[in-house]
Amino acid sequence: MKIAICPGSFDPITKGHLNIIERSAKLFDAVIVLVLVNPNKKPTFSAAERVDFIRKACEHIPNVKVDSYHGLLADYAYRVGACTIIKGLRAVTDFEYEFQQALVNKQLNPELETMFVITDSSYMYLSSSMVRQVAGFGGDVSEFLPESICEEIVKRLAQGQEKE
Incomplete structure (x- = not known):
């Protein structure tokens, strides 16, 4: 069985992430979408919340599993x-940083390959931080987020702004 991992912070998952996951799922027997916990970052959403969002966004892809790891x-x-x-x-x-990471991962695990997938052109500008910023100021992010989780994410980001 060929297993691939799509790692990231997914804070939150966007349609750009989902595009990469859907395309990857066509190439591998199983794809694990992995929420990596980075102690140097302060995410907006907990790892458990991000895993839950990804599961909801990917429930239509049968060979995708979701996990988190520290x-x-x-x-x-x-x-x-x-x-x-x-x-x-x-x-x-994006390439320079990802290339460096790929070389380190290859050194740590020589059997592991890294595959770079170019995002669909309609999502080239899209990032989780941009979504957080736009939603935090009350902007419409429905075009950027999977429909199944958009309302929940917008509600949570709006609550964060009310606390300030």
Whole structure:
């Protein structure tokens, strides 16, 4: 069985992320969408919330599983028997960082390959931070988020602004 991992912070998952996941699911027997917990970042949503959002957004894709992990991606990949890490690229600026990560993961787990998937052109500008910012100021983000989770995310981001 060919298992791939789509790792990220997904804070929150966007239609751009979902596009990469859907396309990857056509290429592999199983795709694990992995919420990586980075102690250097302060996410808006907890890891459990992000996992829940991804499960709802991906429920139409039968070979997708969702998990979270606090540790090295290369170790997780070895533990679950994954052969490939899938990274979405929006622009050339994404490539340098992702290339460096791919080389480190290959060093840590020589059997692990990284596959770069170019995002659909309609999502090249889209990022989770942009969604958070627009929604935080009351802007319409329905075009950026999967329909199944849009209302819940907008509600939560609006609550965060009310506290300030």
